[in-house]
Amino acid sequence: MLTPLVAGNWKMNTTLREGAGLVMSLRELIKGVDSVEILIAPPFTHLHHLSHLAADSPIKLAAQNVYWEKKGAFTGEISPEMLKDVGCRYVIIGHSERRQYFHETDETVNRKLLFSIKEGLKPIVCVGETLEEREAGKALTKVRSQLKKALSGIVVGTLKEVAVAYEPVWAIGTGRNASPEDAEEVHSAIKELLFDMFDTEFANSVRVIYGGSVKPDNMDALMAQPNIDGALVGGASLKAADFARIIKFQSQK
Numbered sequence: 001m002l003t004p005l006v007a008g009n010w011k012m013n014t015t016l017r018e019g020a021g022l023v024m025s026l027r028e029l030i031k032g033v034d035s036v037e038i039l040i041a042p043p044f045t046h047l048h049h050l051s052h053l054a055a056d057s058p059i060k061l062a063a064q065n066v067y068w069e070k071k072g073a074f075t076g077e078i079s080p081e082m083l084k085d086v087g088c089r090y091v092i093i094g095h096s097e098r099r100q101y102f103h104e105t106d107e108t109v110n111r112k113l114l115f116s117i118k119e120g121l122k123p124i125v126c127v128g129e130t131l132e133e134r135e136a137g138k139a140l141t142k143v144r145s146q147l148k149k150a151l152s153g154i155v156v157g158t159l160k161e162v163a164v165a166y167e168p169v170w171a172i173g174t175g176r177n178a179s180p181e182d183a184e185e186v187h188s189a190i191k192e193l194l195f196d197m198f199d200t201e202f203a204n205s206v207r208v209i210y211g212g213s214v215k216p217d218n219m220d221a222l223m224a225q226p227n228i229d230g231a232l233v234g235g236a237s238l239k240a241a242d243f244a245r246i247i248k249f250q251s252q253k
């Protein structure tokens, strides 16, 4: 059984003061939870301070983005080493908002992923189809193609931990989530692809988490699906009580 992974993507929200309040509330609300891995991905500017506030708690830090060079003349970018330096060990790569608004491509996602792994960050790579693609019956083809390209060139021995987030674009921030059965269909296709691409031990270790309007009232049903190993949560991760309830989901496989 894989340890479920629940990650909160704060996107471009919260001042440092608000973020600190959120972490302190969350710490209280999740006391005693030890069976779920918990991540928050605040804005870059908060990482250092929040990593101190989250010390000695189950809350770990993730970044929302990273660059594929060690250092140099890349104005506005952040390297894996800088993230590790402020206590951040995870990074979200290829979120659909980055693909849509900042022109990230499968190629840049792959570069970020390979470099993060090389530098010892644990990546969560996002894939997902648009509404048009789903309606045209192309959801699985799209997700398989994105994932294949994202993971290309990975040398299994170098890879410690990677997670995949399936996030149908039409479900992000829209209040419209995929049904547990629709999500399960894609998750199981992702796992099949991982078994095709990698050895069994590695493929078995990859958590495939769902994202797209996850809320306290739909988390239990999603987590009851055999191939849903956690959640990437946007809006609901900004409310400590909601995020805590999502973390304390109640379902059995």
Ligand code: PEP
Binding pocket: 009, 011, 167, 171, 172, 173, 174, 175, 211, 212, 213, 214, 232, 233, 234, 235, 236
């Ligand atoms: C996300 O930011 O990855 C996300 C899934 O957002 P939301 O939960 O708000 O749909």
